Amino acid sequence: MYISKRGWSFIKIIIFFLCLSPFLLLINDTIQDQLGANPIQALHFNLGDWALRFLCIGLALKPLKRLTKQSWPLRFRRMMGLFTFFYASSHFLVYIVLDLSLSWEEFVDEVPKSPYILVGLFTYLLLIALAITSTKAMQKRLGKRWVQLHKLVYVAGISAVIHYLWLVKSDIGEPLIYASIMFVLLGFRLQNYIKNRKAVAALVKQRSTT
């Protein structure tokens, strides 16, 4: 089915507001005092959950392209990446501003006691690097290095799941679901990588014999 440039712009606007809606609903719930007994924790956890969900959605777009043999999923890769960054930044801000009341002493005290926070910070640093270099201009400027750099999204996926698995004390059901999704997505990527390597090796061999 042919979709014009204007059509894609319209679809992108709808998807944009769909991605923003969890944030708007959370703000609304906060204002209406609907976040339960511990609203700061609920806000913090929900934003972390959405950051991880958007990371999974972004990673699923390439496999979706292969499965559907359509290129449209890749049109949304940048938006999903930026929404991952947006939710992760909000998650971080709620922690620093509302949880720790911007207390540097508390932060320095808490981090060594909770290594999962270090893993969260590491993941966030990767997301910053990916967000800064996500523009078309950066893509052009970095050339082949851009592709290499953006493979870090897989490292971010693994470390985000480790962050979640590590912080959960008893019920690991939900983090295990994310770990399984990440396992499947990374498996898909690895399978493609091996396939491509084999194809290149076969081509080189064919050329050297002719």
Ligand code: HEM
């Ligand atoms: C910027 C650095 C980060 C810090 C300082 C941080 C810190 C935290 C803390 C303190 C918790 C709550 C732990 C508890 O009270 O038991 C948490 C939960 C969580 N974080 Fe992070 N985090 C960071 C980055 C990230 C990133 C980048 C992601 C995902 C891409 C993420 C996803 C989650 C998830 C899914 C939860 C659990 C939410 C739930 O239980 O429903 N975090 N984080």
